[in-house]
Amino acid sequence: MAVEANQEWLKSNGDPHLVLVHRLPSFNFQLKDILQPHFHLLDPADSPEPACSFLSSHAQSVRALICVANTPLTAETLNLLPSLELVVASSAGVDHIDTQECRRRGIILTNASTAFAEDAADYAVTLLIDVWRRISAADRFLHAGLWPVKGGYPLGSKMKVLIDRYQQDCVIQFLMGLNESYSNVRDQIMLMDPIPQVSKVFSLVQQQEKQHQMLLNTPAIESMALFAKNASAPFKPFSRTYCPHCKIQGHSVEDCFKLGNSKPPICSHCNMSGHLAEKCYKLVGYPPGHKLYNRGRRPGGNTRQTNMVIAEGVPKNHVDKMDLISNQYQKILKLLHENHTPVPTMSMANTSNLPSMSGIATCLSTYAHKSFDLGGKRVGIVGLGSIGFEVSKRLEAFGCSIAYSSRKEKPHVPYPYHANVLDLAAHSDALVLCCSLSEQTRHIINKDVMTALGKKGVVINVGRGGLIDEKELVRFLLRGDIGGAGLDVFEDEPDVPRQLFELDNVVLSPHRAIFTPEAIEALNQLTFTNLKAFFSNKPLQSVYQIE
Numbered sequence: 001m002a003v004e005a006n007q008e009w010l011k012s013n014g015d016p017h018l019v020l021v022h023r024l025p026s027f028n029f030q031l032k033d034i035l036q037p038h039f040h041l042l043d044p045a046d047s048p049e050p051a052c053s054f055l056s057s058h059a060q061s062v063r064a065l066i067c068v069a070n071t072p073l074t075a076e077t078l079n080l081l082p083s084l085e086l087v088v089a090s091s092a093g094v095d096h097i098d099t100q101e102c103r104r105r106g107i108i109l110t111n112a113s114t115a116f117a118e119d120a121a122d123y124a125v126t127l128l129i130d131v132w133r134r135i136s137a138a139d140r141f142l143h144a145g146l147w148p149v150k151g152g153y154p155l156g157s158k159m160k161v162l163i164d165r166y167q168q169d170c171v172i173q174f175l176m177g178l179n180e181s182y183s184n185v186r187d188q189i190m191l192m193d194p195i196p197q198v199s200k201v202f203s204l205v206q207q208q209e210k211q212h213q214m215l216l217n218t219p220a221i222e223s224m225a226l227f228a229k230n231a232s233a234p235f236k237p238f239s240r241t242y243c244p245h246c247k248i249q250g251h252s253v254e255d256c257f258k259l260g261n262s263k264p265p266i267c268s269h270c271n272m273s274g275h276l277a278e279k280c281y282k283l284v285g286y287p288p289g290h291k292l293y294n295r296g297r298r299p300g301g302n303t304r305q306t307n308m309v310i311a312e313g314v315p316k317n318h319v320d321k322m323d324l325i326s327n328q329y330q331k332i333l334k335l336l337h338e339n340h341t342p343v344p345t346m347s348m349a350n351t352s353n354l355p356s357m358s359g360i361a362t363c364l365s366t367y368a369h370k371s372f373d374l375g376g377k378r379v380g381i382v383g384l385g386s387i388g389f390e391v392s393k394r395l396e397a398f399g400c401s402i403a404y405s406s407r408k409e410k411p412h413v414p415y416p417y418h419a420n421v422l423d424l425a426a427h428s429d430a431l432v433l434c435c436s437l438s439e440q441t442r443h444i445i446n447k448d449v450m451t452a453l454g455k456k457g458v459v460i461n462v463g464r465g466g467l468i469d470e471k472e473l474v475r476f477l478l479r480g481d482i483g484g485a486g487l488d489v490f491e492d493e494p495d496v497p498r499q500l501f502e503l504d505n506v507v508l509s510p511h512r513a514i515f516t517p518e519a520i521e522a523l524n525q526l527t528f529t530n531l532k533a534f535f536s537n538k539p540l541q542s543v544y545q546i547e
């Protein structure tokens with residue numbers, strides 16, 4: 001920082017002014033070296049004397065105080081500083097400062113939101129894109145070595161139908177017994193009455209799979225519970241599978257249907273849509289005349305085929321573990337029925353001339369066209385201060401439409417204003433929380449707001465954890481009553497609800513939004529500028545309006 005020739009912030013006799021450093025002893029005061037040459041810094045944390053008596057004896061004439069990070073600044077401390085006129089907070093949030101007491105005493109408060117605005121906004125937008133596009137989840141998927149095993153990770157906010165279909169497919173294949181080393185857990189699941197929902201079975205299977213994997217040093221594809229012959233074939237770009245619907249090699253018509261590109265195929269065996277008769281035949285046995293009719297038929301007749309055909313509840317002969325009996329088959333059919341959600345049909349016409357893309361990627365991009373992109377999404381910004389405004393600038397560039405709620409309507413802002421967050425939520429696909437935490441804003445995101453935001457709504461928080469009723473948010477996320485969350489802050493940091501760890505539609509970050517060297521440099525600059533301005537009777541920057 002350049003030293004200025006005219007040091008008009010010094011006292012008239014040329015001495016430096018006193019500035020009190022208010023910090024918890026565990027917090028480093030990095031600005032010390034920069035400020036020391038220009039101000040007389042008083043730092044009780046450097047003294048062996050208890051803070052109270054230090055302040056009473058040495059700080060009676062102090063006019064300016066720097067509040068470091070989230071060191072609590074209470075009315076009791078303020079009472080010990082009768083000459084205090086300025087509090088310079090080195091944070092954007094001021095919920096650790098008794099702002100009402102500051103106001104009562106006429107103390108001016110500045111915060112760091114202008115210094116941190118760009119970095120905090122970058123982070124908020126990144127969280128939003130990550131939640132919508134599932135970037136972190138896809139990263140975990142890839143790091144876990146699952147790409148070659150389970151095929152492409154379906155990205156995007158409206159992929160739930162596809163994920164459901166994917167889970168359903170995996171579960172059915174698993175229950176059909178394509179991986180024998182999982183027969184015990186399969187039998188246990190089949191004995192459950194009723195068989196739990198597909199998503200539950202899917203997670204039970206995954207748990208088992210994790211346990212298996214832990215026992216193996218180098219897990220092989222074949223050791224996966226959900227591994228099934230050809231399960232990943234449709235996802236391989238050079239597979240010889242051919243889709244008669246979209247005329248692209250690399251996936252089957254069933255996959256095309258799962259991706260929403262064709263009408264569901266109808267099974268000629270059970271009349272259900274969504275799969276072909278081959279799937280049923282694998283379960284119940286191939287009919288006479290089918291090319292695989294003799295497959296698995298052994299002398300003695302204990303084959304899946306004969307068991308399935310003859311058994312009514314209990315097989316007559318010995319049944320080996322892998323075989324399904326007919327009521328198990330019925331249970332599986334029921335599962336299929338319960339989870340049968342229609343998938344929107346979309347045309348491949350616009351993308352079928354993209355030879356460099358694999359079939360699956362082409363299908364995904366087609367499906368994604370109106371689903372994953374940020375363009376057209378309605379984003380509600382809660383708190384249009386300096387951080388919120390930077391968020392709006394960025395998201396506008398992505399083609400989002402912006403609305404906001406704030407303590408007051410901003411006269412020169414072009415975006416629609418909503419006087420309350422409930423109303424904003426009802427008109428938004430995502431809410432981005434950039435406001436400060438106060439008694440008025442605590443739990444501003446509550447049950448009603450989340451309900452208004454809806455099942456596809458996303459909430460991003462770079463403000464303070466207390467803005468959200470976190471327990472309620474966890475419930476909403478676990479029930480699928482909200483579309484996702486990107487959270488940099490939590491109610492009880494560093495404790496984060498563990499239930500969130502498993503959710504792919506949740507991105508978690510340990511309160512890092514503003515931590516960049518550039519933001520710290522901007523903070524140093526802002527603090528120095530404000531102290532100089534204060535002692536030279538010039539206007540201050542980043543003044544926090546206490547209400």
Ligand SMILES: O=CC(=O)O
Nearest residue numbers: 090091092093514
């Ligand atoms: O969270 C960071 C800050 O308030 O500065």
